[in-house]
Structures are given as C-alpha cells and as structure tokens.
Amino acid sequence: MKALAPKAEKARSNPTRKRSTQQADAMKIIYRGSVKNLYVDNNPERLWFEYTDDYSVFDWGKMPDPIPGKGEALARLAEWFFRQLEDPARWKALGLDHLLPDRGGKAIHHHFLERADNRILVNRVDIPKLETTRVGGVLVYDYSFPATPRQLLPLEVIFRFGAPKGSSLLERTQWYPFDIYEGVEFPEPLVEFSTKLESKDRVIPYQEAALILKGDTAKLKEIYTSTHAVAMFLKNLLAEKGLKLWDGKLEWAWANGHLSLVDSIGPDELRVSQGDSVMSKQFLRDFYLGGSWYQAVEKGKKLARDRGLADWKSIVENELGAEPAPLSAPFREAATALYADFVKILVDGQKSTRFVEAVTKL
DSSP, X not given: OOOOOHHHHHHHHHHHHHHHHHHHHXXXXXXXXXXXXXXXXXXXTEEXXXXXXXXXXXXXXXXXXXXXXXXXXXXHHHHHHHHHHHOHHHHHHTTOGGXXXXXXXXXXXXXXXXXXXXXXXXXXXXXXXXXXXEEXXXXXXXXXXOOOSEEEEEEEEEEEEEOOTTOGGGGOGGGSSSOOOTTOEEEEEEEEEEESSSSSOOEEOXXXXXXXXXXXXXXXXXXXXXXXXXXXXXXXXXXXXXXXXXXXXXXXXXXXXXXXXXXXXXXXXXXXXXXXXXXXXXXXXXXXXXXXXXXXXXXXHHXXXXXXXXXXXXXXXXXXXXOOOOOOHHHXXXXXXXXXXXIIIIISOOOOOHHHHHHTTO
C-alpha cells in the first residue's frame, strides 16, 4: 500500500480540521510539559495533545532551543502510524497478520481519534499517582494505587532489534545469555521493561514488571506479545520506505477490558537508520555528552539518589549551578531536518536525505 500523498491526506483530514483547531484553541489546559501540552476537550473523556517545537534530553525537560516544525511533524507522524497500525490490510500486506488475534476489526487498539495541525485528539486515560516514602534513606515508590476502567500502565516497554552506538543495552550485556556488542542485530525484537512514573526510569527484570502490574502475569504476557507484534510491524513498515528500525519504546493502557496503545510514535520514540546514519535524537545527546552540564546532571542524579530525593534537577540548577547551553547552528539544522525528513519519507512517500547530509557535517 502506498503512503498517503499530501493531497490524499488533506482530503481525509480537512473536513474536521478547522472545527477541531477552533475547539482545541478554546480548551482548558490541564498540563504544560517540556515538549507536550494537554487540553481537555468539550467531551471530558477526550484530551488534546499539543506537540510543541521544544525537545528534551537526559530527562531534563525543555532545552534552550526550539526545533522549527517539530510539533506539527510529530502530530502528522502520530496520525500516520496509528492509522497504519489499526488497519488489518496493512498487517496482511506485510505478512504479519498471523501475529495478532481477532480484535473486532482493528489490528491494534489505540487512543488516537483525529489530528488538527500540531495537536491530536485522543481518548483519555487515568495516570496513576505513585506515593513515595523513604526506607533506610532510599526513595521507594508505592504501586498499590486503585485500578480504574481506563488507566495508563506504569511501564515503558522497549523493543530492540540490535545495539547501535549509544544504545543503553550495551550497559546491560550481563543481563542476557547471548553476545551483545555495538552493532549486533537481532532477527526478533528483544523486549525490555522500565518504570514510567518514577523520577528516573529504571530498566527492570520481568518479575518486577509483573509485580508493578500487581502480579498479573497474563497482562504482562499480553503486553509482551503485543509489543513484539507492533515492533515487527514497524520494522517491516519502515523497511518499505528504505529505513532500518533499531529500537523503540511504547506505552500501553488498560482501557475498558483491553490493551490500548497510547502516547505517540515518531522520531522521539524510535531509533531508525538511513544508510549509515542513525535518524534519532542521539546526535542531540552527543552534543552534550562529556560536557560540564552533562557531568552536573549525572552528579545531581547521584546526589538525589544518595539523599533519597526525587528532584535531582533542582540540585543541578541550585546547588551545582549548571544549565544546558544552546545548540550550535549545525546541530539546530540537523534537528530541524530530522523531523522534516520523517514526514517527507513516511507520510508524503518521498525520498529525502536532508538529515543525512546535515548530520555528516557535524
């Protein structure tokens, strides 16, 4: 199946685009984040995700430089990925329909409803609130929150088809009974779990992931199976476009008795390569790696752990006096090209090497 041409997408989306934009503009903001804002729709069971042009690395939050066009690019990509994932015909065309059980006409349940410019309308899910306490000076999180009919599962699920440069998997080679080294590739995705709602994400063993799900091993297995299927789908889908998928992260919710894919899918969640160039935010992390601000971030996180505190950022800012520097002009250009190329290659179905050309100049 061909990617939607710009004209086709316009025909599909525009009848409600103007109305949706006006509605979103009138909505009440309930959360202002470092890269995304949330608004309540007229229907309180729905939310608008507004993607900004800001970005974040190392869990810092909003960095000094905006990336022009990033917000609308992420919204367009989210729409495209969710529409592809829900379509049983796409799964069949990619030879992967055997990976999914009957889901009542949809290949994958998700929260996406529609897009308006740099915003997407989604079904609302509750986010659990984790209480904390100190035990022996260590900050401990309480996962005994009550369940609700539509609730985010407090796990980030990571899939990996290999370990490119910069992959955190290279820090956990001792976890697995097979060789892991820079550049290794896997025919099937390696699925990992990490915490999602703690002050710092931790990759955790499957047993701890099951305990976070209140011991529901059947639910953990369904998350694993669905993540494996989505990973294989995304790998084959991107391969059609000449892109190679290395890894990614997904978020799931339990919504009215079934698993639902939530949050977003795009360059911020995926690590993709085009030829020898990796199309991800890693080059933005590389800009700061080893510098004084990055060293302060690592020190601040350690001091927070030692003191049993969740807020390490205040330590970095107030105690260590460190702030991130702006990007250089070549890095800003590469960042702009990254998001523009994802849209051009995937949504518009055109070829582009703008990011590859920009990143080779760094």
